[in-house]
Amino acid sequence: MTEAGFWAMIVTLLVSLYTMAVAILAGTHKSSAFGRGARTGILVSFISSSVSMAMLLVALLRRDFTLRYVYAHTNTHLPLAYTVSALWAGQEGSLLLWLWFACLMTALVGARRRNWDAPFIPYTVATAALAQGFLALVLVVASNPFARFPMAPLQGRGLNPLLQNIWMVMHPPAVLVGYAAYAVPFALAIGGLAAGDLSATWLRRVRYWSLLAWLLLGVGIIMGAWWAYLELSWGGYWGWDPVENASLIPWLTGTALLHSLAMQRRRGAFKRWNVWLIALTFVLCYLATFITRSGVIQSVHAFARSPVGTYFLIAIPVCLIATSYLLERRRTLLDARQDQTLPSLTSREAGLIGTSLLMVGTGAIVLVGMLLPVGIELVQRRQVGLSTDFFNRTVVPLLQIIVLFIGVCVWLPWSGRPTQQTRQRIVIPALIGINTSLILQLIGLGGPVLGSAPAILSFGIAAFVLSSLIWAMLSSPSARSASIDTDASDKQQKGMRDRLKDIGRWVQRRTIRSGNLVHLSMVLIAVGVCGSSVYQREAQLRLAHGETTRVGPYTITYHGAQIDDSPLRRRVSAEIIVTQGGRSMTFLQPAQDLYPEIDQRVTRVAIRSRLDGDLYVILTGIEGHPEAGASIANLRILHNPLIIWIWIGGTLMLIGGLLALWPQKSRHG
Amino acid sequence: MIKATRRKSKLLIGMLVVSLAVIYLVVTAARGATAYYVTVAEVMEQGPSTRPVRVAGEALGDTIAWNTKDNVLSFDVVDADGVDARILSVIHHGPRPDMLRDGASVVLEGRYTDQGVFEANRLLLQCPSKYEAP
Structure with missing residues (x-):
């Protein structure tokens, strides 16, 4: 039955190409029949991609281990919620989810009849259909989630326990939906340029979708950081790893875009700059995918190396060349009605330009930092690592200036001096x-x-x-x-x-x-x-059963350990009571899980969150005999002021x- | 009009100054933050050094020892490609990362000491990828 999922992907691919073709014809011939054809295509591809998703979900829920994907990401012990989330836990599944989001976005832009009155819609739909067709092609050719084993294994490999966390369930789809949504401003830019229509309606659409994509991507990034904080037990949330950077860069250029779009709305200026920012943000999403899938860059995240990345890398120059060709062709349109005079340097406009430039600059630095090791390796034939100091010394001060800008801009009036x-x-x-x-x-x-x-x-x-x-x-x-x-x-x-x-x-x-x-x-x-x-502070504690100690304003008491055995894991947890200034008592239970079958240890931190700071308690080991009430707990305690903000x-x-x-x-x- | 051009050139000069400052920042930061990756064999051939390096290797599961009392972690690594059989002993003052197990690829930042031990200030372990089970 799951075969249907694969065939549905092929249908999505073919129908996307068909939609693109009819949508272009609708644009050139201004015929409503072609428009109708394209709308049918949009709906069919949305339905067929939904069928693929449903089939993969069914296979996951039935633990159909003949599918490589199901084998690799689930086993019979996995709880229901995480089985569903396995849909996007692997590369093939996450690409399928991306395809589904892309089809959904195309439908939101072009499925309704009345949207087609706008001249830019046919070409916009054509571009969006091409983008979704590209994803379908990659899935069919290089990353088929429905690939099978000749014989079904008895048990699957399961989902890494570190990934079994609510934020990890939500983080990948949020980032992916952000990537999928950034295809729409790009499609609108291409559509608007191709139709020669950069009207106020067009601009409103661009702004709406840019804001939506920016929001989704931003929320996705923050959820990923939250997961790292709750789950990875190192007390931080951001490590300037290439994978993190890859998703941050399009968000930074997307932020720049939002600010310069405001300029275009007000003064009709910055049309070119905006189109470039849209294209850049879109291809940066592809670059992020390339980086996370190709294994080109040393990362602490071990991604499966696959040819998928190459497809995305090839798509990048194609998008950029198409953009520059259309910009050249519509030169006169872009130069028309543009308010060329620059407003005073103490106007809101100047503030917006400054923000836009600073954001692009920050994005460029992160990009440089991410690609520098690759560049040096190509030149010197030696592998080089770039430590996080690089980013802390360059990006952090720039972001500081940007924050200052927010406050200053409040006081700057439009087109004038304060x-x-x-x-x-x-x-x-x-x-x-x-x-x-x-x-x-x-x-x-x-x-x-x-x-x-x-x-x-x-x-x-x-x-x-x-x-x-x-x-x-x-x-x-x-x-x-x-x-x-x-x-x-x-x-x-x-x-x-x-x-x-x-x-x-x-x-x-x-x-x-x-x-x-x-x-x-x-x-x-x-x-x-x-x-x-x-202001992060750290303390190493070694406490015997019943012992109390003071760390800063906190009093910490160790009340013994618990051992809890379940079929897959053994959990050793310490019972800690924290008080602050003799009141507000908190019970914390940091633990260590051991999954003997897969030789995986997972440290479960316990966090006491307050508005003024978090107490982040990591259990590093229990010695002695917890059953007899004679054990010693080794704890690493971090105080992270204000982190909850x-x-x-x-x-x-x-x-x-x-x-x-x-x-x-x-x-x- | 003249006023506008003057303003424009002012803006351009401003942008130039800012971008030069940023480039300066990037170059100086990059100089201080890059470290060459060396292989296990290279570290041992170079001998004791005060210069920090990055070593990528593969952890040997049997050798992982975690002294909770003193908060000292020690383990051996070998070359990940298996070209060289030499074993490098590593110590690290800090907790044991969850992902440190037999065959884990680990990046060490630190220096080779006189005692023939690599003292790692930082351990980077390959995360379980967001997208792949172990």
Whole structure:
């Protein structure tokens, strides 16, 4: 039965190519019959890719070990949720999921009849169909998830226990859906250029999809970091590994894109730059796939080496050449209606250009750092490793400047210079920022720790930016008018439902204007990153049963160990009670799991999260006889100040992004 | 118009200065952060050195010893390609990574000491890939 999955992939491939062809004809002949054909194609390919997904899922659930893929990623002991997640735990499955997302995106763009009134849609659909056809081709030719063994093995290999975590279940699809979504702005760019239509409708679509893709990818990256923090027991969340960098680079260029798109919306400028950024972001997603699949770059992630990467590498120049050809052909269109005069250097426009440039620059540095070892190896024939210092010394200061920019830009007016009034107002947040730095210095946070001077500075910057953003949220004209609306509705004694609606609209207007909430979330993430990386403290403890010790403000007591045997693993856990200042007691149970069958140890950290910092407890070993109540626990304890703000920031980013994407009735500006 | 061009050139100069600063930053950071990969055999031939290097090797499962009390990890590695049979003893002050087991590929950052032991400041173990079971 699962054969159907393979044939459905071939159908997807053929129908995608058919869709592309008819969509192009629809564009050239302006005939509604071709348009109808393309819409049918879109639906058929979405259905056929869904059939492939369903077939693979069925095979996984039935533990059909004749399929190599099912054998490699499940076994009969695997819980249901992780069996489902095995759908994207392997390369073939994750590519299939990508294909499915791509078909879904194409359907969202082009399945509806009324969307086809826009001239750019036929070519956009053609490009999107080509992109999904490419994925289907790679699956059919090089990465078939339905490949079989001649005979079924009795048991599968299972899913690595380290991957059995809720964030690991969600992280790969979030990143993939981000990659899939970035194909849409690219398709729109190609479609718009081919049709010669870069109208306001086109721009709105581009902005919408760029924001959606940016949000999905960003959330995916943060979930991956969270997984690393919870599961990998080294106390960090980001290691500047090529695999992490590969997904960060398109996110950085995508951020640059969002800022320069705002310029295009306001002034009709930066059309070329935007098209290039769109194309660049899209091919960087392909580059990321190449890097993670080809084994070209030494990474701590051991990926299966496969020819899949090569296909993506070949696709990159094709996309770039197509983009530059179309840009050249539409030269006159691009130069028309462009406001060439540059606004003053203290205008919002200048701030947006600066942000866009800085983001691209940061992305370029990460790219250089990722590819440098490969380059040196090619020249010198010797393998070279680049330590994380490189990124900490280059990317981190740049991101710092970008955060500062957020706060400064709040005060810059569109197409002009700041008035006397704003110049007076900026003094307050600036003072808040400076005072924060001074106070932190005075209470000794800047003193003994090496390299904490930049940290003091960045907390000051964060305070300045936060107060600026809060001012912007409370005082923007739309917020004021919205609050008047609410007052008026109160007087009329509207129903509860209307009032809730008003409040919703009010919150929405306040927060999404200039992406205030999203910018706020970035500052919170910066605060978390800074606090946890500069002020991380570590202690090694060796505690006998019943022994108590003090670490910083914490009192830690060891209450014995537990041994828990289950069919696949043996868990040894220590029972720890943590108190802080004689109150707020927390029970923690760091553990070590041993899976003897696959010779895999998994350290299960216990984390006590508070707004001011996490206590991250790692069990490194139990000695003695836990059964007899005479054991010694060896613990490694990390204090990660403010780290929770990274995850709070990530959640706020998601909320702010969703609010911005939410359809509004009265969209102005 | 003149004003606009002047502004434009100002902007260009600004961009140039910023990009030069960034390039300078990248070059200096790269110089300090690159380390050559050497093979197990090369480390042992070069002998004791104060210069930190990166060694890629394969861990030998039987030799992994983890002293929880003193927080010292020791194990032997061999050349991953199996070209050379020489064995390098490694010590590391720190916890035992979960992925350290027989046959695990490990990247060591550190230096070869007078005692004929490689003292690793950092251990990098290949993660279980997000996309493959072990």
